[in-house]
Amino acid sequence: MSPELRRLTHEVPPALEIEHLHVSYDGMRALSDVSMVVPEGSVVALLGPNGAGKSTLLRSVSGLVRPESGRIAVHGVRVDRRPAHATARLGVVHVPEGRGIFPSLSVQENLEMCIYAVGHDVDPVGGAVARFPVLGQRLKLPAGSLSGGEQQMLALARALLSRPRLLMVDEISMGLAPLIVQQLFDALRERAKAGTSLLLVEQYIDAALELADYVYVLEKGRIVDVGEPADVRRGGLASAYLGS
Ligand SMILES: Nc1ncnc2c1ncn2[C@@H]1O[C@H](COP(=O)(O)OP(=O)(O)O)[C@@H](O)[C@H]1O
Ligand SMILES: [Mg+2]
Secondary structure, three states: OOHHHHHHHHHOOEEEEEEEEEEEEOOEEEEEEEEEEEEOOOEEEEEOOOOOOHHHHHHHHHOOOOOOEEEEEEOOEEOOOOOHHHHHOOOEEEEOOOOOOOOOOEHHHHHHOOHHHHOOOOOHHHHHHHHOHHHHHOOOOEHHHOOHHHHHHHHHHHHHHOOOOEEEEEOOOOOOOHHHHHHHHHHHHHHHHOOOEEEEEOOOHHHHHHHOOEEEEEEOOEEEEEEOHHHHHOOOOOOOOOOO
8 A cells, every 4th residue: 555545544534445456357457456545525536548447446346346356345344245235235326427317217207216215204306406406397308318417417416315425426527518517516516515425537627626635547457646636736646648
């Protein structure tokens, strides 16, 4: 473990701790010796070019991909040998790349389905519409007919309704207009302020750096740098991807 990681780990108990993670697909290495910490209550941005292994890392945490070796712990509980549903019970919520919604169901049905995860004391539609008012005008429409930004709002609203302790969001800003990205990040910022730990995979670097406490850079399956956003802005993180 690097001195930087050790410092992060010991200052705050980690929401997520990954140690020496190796993941392969059919013998092809996707992650090599990846170690990472998301201190509880903090926002970590995971940056890196296409194919670096960012989505694979999130899938490994949520239990959708079985690591070859290494250790993943969520709030001190080892999860790398658990099925995804058991990890979800620890409060790990994953908004996957693309649209984490059911396109043929209506917006309202997408939200109401959350009741099974969060309990009947929650008003899923009211909560989502308060956060993203535009969804209130779309309730009866198939979710797949919404604009890309509205679909991401729906995906994020669903994720937030399930009261995550560790929320992992994969490229939510992909292909969206800056104004929409701002709205999504406002919702993430609000949740971070309320104490939820966030792991954000992003290509929209400015928005991610604005929100993040710590930044990791992944390239070709390896962590090549870790630091604070100011280090990235100063060009302190060595990465062609970041333009330094
Ligand atoms: N289901 C899969 N089967 C085989 N190879 C995969 C699969 N998913 C991803 N890969 C490969 O693993 C590497 C990392 O992919 P990914 O985690 O999607 O990267 P990123 O999210 O950073 O773009 C890439 O080389 C990709 O082609
Ligand atoms: Mg990806």
